[in-house]
Amino acid sequence: MIEVEIKARCGPDVHHKILALGASALRIENHRDIYFNSQVRDFKGTDEALRIRIKEDGAHLTYKGPKLDRLTKTRLELTSKIEGPEVMEKILVELGFVPSGEVRKRRIKYSLGETILAVDEVEGLGLFLEIEISAEEDWAMKRKCILDLKEHLGLGESIRKSYLELLDEARLEIGHPDSPRGQSP
Amino acid sequence: MIEVEIKARCGPDVHHKILALGASALRIENHRDIYFNSQVRDFKGTDEALRIRIKEDGAHLTYKGPKLDRLTKTRLELTSKIEGPEVMEKILVELGFVPSGEVRKRRIKYSLGETILAVDEVEGLGLFLEIEISAEEDWAMKRKCILDLKEHLGLGESIRKSYLELLDEARLEIGHPDSPRGQSP
Numbered sequence A, B: 001m002i003e004v005e006i007k008a009r010c011g012p013d014v015h016h017k018i019l020a021l022g023a024s025a026l027r028i029e030n031h032r033d034i035y036f037n038s039q040v041r042d043f044k045g046t047d048e049a050l051r052i053r054i055k056e057d058g059a060h061l062t063y064k065g066p067k068l069d070r071l072t073k074t075r076l077e078l079t080s081k082i083e084g085p086e087v088m089e090k091i092l093v094e095l096g097f098v099p100s101g102e103v104r105k106r107r108i109k110y111s112l113g114e115t116i117l118a119v120d121e122v123e124g125l126g127l128f129l130e131i132e133i134s135a136e137e138d139w140a141m142k143r144k145c146i147l148d149l150k151e152h153l154g155l156g157e158s159i160r161k162s163y164l165e166l167l168d169e170a171r172l173e174i175g176h177p178d179s180p181r182g183q184s185p
Helices: A014-020 A083-092 A139-152 A165-175 B014-020 B084-094 B138-151 B165-171
Strands: A002-009 A024-039 A048-054 A056-062 A073-081 A095-114 A115-122 A124-133 B003-009 B024-038 B049-055 B058-064 B075-082 B096-111 B116-123 B127-136
Touching: A002 A139, A014 A095, A014 A115, A014 A124, A024 A083, A024 A165, A048 A083, A056 A083, A056 B084, A073 B075, A073 B084, A083 A095, A083 B058, A083 B075, A095 A165, A115 A139, A115 A165, A165 B127, B003 B138, B014 B049, B014 B096, B014 B116, B024 B084, B024 B165, B049 B084, B058 B084, B084 B096, B096 B165, B116 B138, B116 B165, B127 B138
Parallel strands: none
Antiparallel strands: A002 A073, A002 A124, A024 A048, A024 A095, A048 A056, A056 A073, A095 A115, A115 A124, B003 B075, B003 B127, B024 B049, B024 B096, B049 B058, B058 B075, B096 B116, B116 B127
C-alpha cells in the first residue's frame, strides 16, 4: 500500500477550516511512537522508518520505505497490528535494531471522502496537519488531490521531515543535552 | 522468558504413555511456520531463529536466542501475537530478512502441571515429542525435570536441531533438487 501524504504547520483555526470543507470528525487518539534504527543501514540515510505506535485501541508495527517524490511524503507503508508492544520492542532489539527516539502527540482525525486529515499536537513541536490518502495505484493523481487541498486550506510549506527529525533539530537549536541522539556523553 | 525445552523422536504409542502420566489433552493445532534468516548474520551460525507461525487461533512472531546448554534446546524466546502475518512477512523482507524455509505440522498438546508436552507430526519428518517449561528463573532445575520426564517416557536421544534443519538434512539425503536451500539453480 502506498501512503500519499503531505504535512504542514498549521494554526488552531485549522479545525474550523476542515469542518467547513464538509469533513467529519472521526476520533481523538493519543500516540506514543517509538522509532528504531538499523545497525547495518542508517535509516536517516536510506529514508526508511521502523516504528511501534501505541495508542488507545492497540499497538502497530509500521515500516515506511523511502519517499517517492520531492513535494510530498508519499511512500510504501506496511503496518501490522501487534499485541504486546513491549515484547515486539525486545524482538527488534535482539534482531539488531536500536531505539532511536520517541514522539508523543495528540491526533484529531477527520475524513473527507477517501482523504484523512489529521491535526497533530506534537509534544515539543506544536501543531501540524497531515493530509493522506492510501492508494494501491494512481498515487500520482491522489498526490495532486492532497496538494490542492493543502492550497485550499491556506497551509504553508510542505514539510517532508519526520516529527523525529524535527524534534532532533529543535533540540539542537536549544542546545539540549540529549541531542543529537546517541552522541551525548 | 526462557523456554526450557527438549525434543526427541517418538512412536505413536507416546499419546498413551503421556495420558498414563496423568496429563490432560489440551488441543490440536495445525502450524505453518515460516522461518527467516538475516542477511547480516547467518542465524544458522549464531543459533538464532526468527519465525512467523500461523495457526487456527492466530499468528505470532517469535525470536529465539542461541541455545543455552548442550543437552536441551533451552533458550530465550520472545513471542508477540500479530494480525496479518502476510504484512509482517513483507515488513521483515523490507528490513532485510530472507524467508529461509517452511515447516508444516500437526501438534497435539498436553499439559502436566507447568509442563507442556507436544506431539508433533511434521510433514516430511514424522513424529516427535517436545517437552517444555517456560521459566523466568530456576531454569536449571526445570531442565532436570524435563530430562527426567524424557527418561520416564523411554524416549531416544535428545535432538537439538530444529525441524527446519532436519528437513534440510532429509532433503540432502534423498538428493532433493530444492536442497540445500538457496543453492539450487
